[in-house]
Amino acid sequence: MSDYPHLHSSCLNKLTLNPEDRIAEILKPRWIGYPLAHKTLQRFDDLLRHPKVSRMPSLMLIGNTNNGKTDLIKKFCQTHLPSNNENGEHIVAPVIYVQAPPSPNEADLYSVILSSLYERVPSASTSAKRNKTISVLKEIGLKVLCIDELHNSLAGSSIKRQQFLNALKYLGNELSISFIASGTEDLLRAVSIDNQIQNRFQPMLLPRWKLNKDFKQLLCTFESILPLKSPSNLHSTMLCKQIYNLSEGSIGELSTLLNQAAIYALRNNQECITLKTLSDCGYIAPSERNREVSIRL
Numbered sequence: 001m002s003d004y005p006h007l008h009s010s011c012l013n014k015l016t017l018n019p020e021d022r023i024a025e026i027l028k029p030r031w032i033g034y035p036l037a038h039k040t041l042q043r044f045d046d047l048l049r050h051p052k053v054s055r056m057p058s059l060m061l062i063g064n065t066n067n068g069k070t071d072l073i074k075k076f077c078q079t080h081l082p083s084n085n086e087n088g089e090h091i092v093a094p095v096i097y098v099q100a101p102p103s104p105n106e107a108d109l110y111s112v113i114l115s116s117l118y119e120r121v122p123s124a125s126t127s128a129k130r131n132k133t134i135s136v137l138k139e140i141g142l143k144v145l146c147i148d149e150l151h152n153s154l155a156g157s158s159i160k161r162q163q164f165l166n167a168l169k170y171l172g173n174e175l176s177i178s179f180i181a182s183g184t185e186d187l188l189r190a191v192s193i194d195n196q197i198q199n200r201f202q203p204m205l206l207p208r209w210k211l212n213k214d215f216k217q218l219l220c221t222f223e224s225i226l227p228l229k230s231p232s233n234l235h236s237t238m239l240c241k242q243i244y245n246l247s248e249g250s251i252g253e254l255s256t257l258l259n260q261a262a263i264y265a266l267r268n269n270q271e272c273i274t275l276k277t278l279s280d281c282g283y284i285a286p287s288e289r290n291r292e293v294s295i296r297l
């Protein structure tokens, strides 16, 4: 049994670091599994294993901003990294990730896809870009195209939006691939103009966290990877409630709050997070931030 039963074994060696180096560790990106994340990743994996059919299924990950959509999609991509193809000109990439272009422009969609594969983007017509995209995606054996923040591409006039959705349908049909798109609720509304897209994209919701058993478990996991020597018992009733109220149910806010609290503790020679740390660490809840901005404007 370790002297620090509140910590995960991977965190123990960080305790020997000085406070500033521990702070650097706290700020490194990390990914924590939780039940809905595992379920979602399973659904993503199912797409990858789906036999080629003329209408491939696709998923739409819907949630508020800062709630872990991008991290989930990137986690999926990391477990299906491209590999070298000894016999071919291109890599083998069953999954690729792109950020949706900022407006409903078909040519921009092809540009972001080709650039993500370090391919030269033809400067000629949209159809030249489309043809090159199709031929490259065939070459790499693409199965799942992840398009993050797709709601950004679907703002604007409904004609442009429809053209963009048509381009997605065309890619899907031509290549028999699935899509994983992410977006806010606006995405649900935007695709509702096209029945075919709506039918093919199953929505998966990533709702705000509730103050329940899963949230307490998430706090225990965060606690186990924050390199503080004493247990904080973040899941205890008072702390849990206060953390929930401050972070307002978003995992991004929770992560920022706990980082800020842990850093404040270390800089003040403390080895755990208490109610006082939460109130003194300078963290401002999102709704409070918005309120302050609207008062100043």
Ligand SMILES: Nc1ncnc2c1ncn2[C@@H]1O[C@H](COP(=O)(O)OP(=O)(O)O)[C@@H](O)[C@H]1O
Pocket: 030, 031, 032, 033, 037, 063, 064, 065, 066, 067, 068, 069, 070, 071, 072, 251, 252, 253, 255, 256
């Ligand atoms: N599974 C996770 N484990 C730990 N931190 C996470 C996780 N998912 C999200 N986060 C934190 O939340 C922040 C926002 O997540 P992100 O995926 O960018 O949200 P969204 O795409 O929904 O706006 C991340 O930068 C990270 O700090």
Ligand SMILES: [Mg+2]
Pocket: 066, 069, 070, 071, 148, 149
């Ligand atoms: Mg995102």
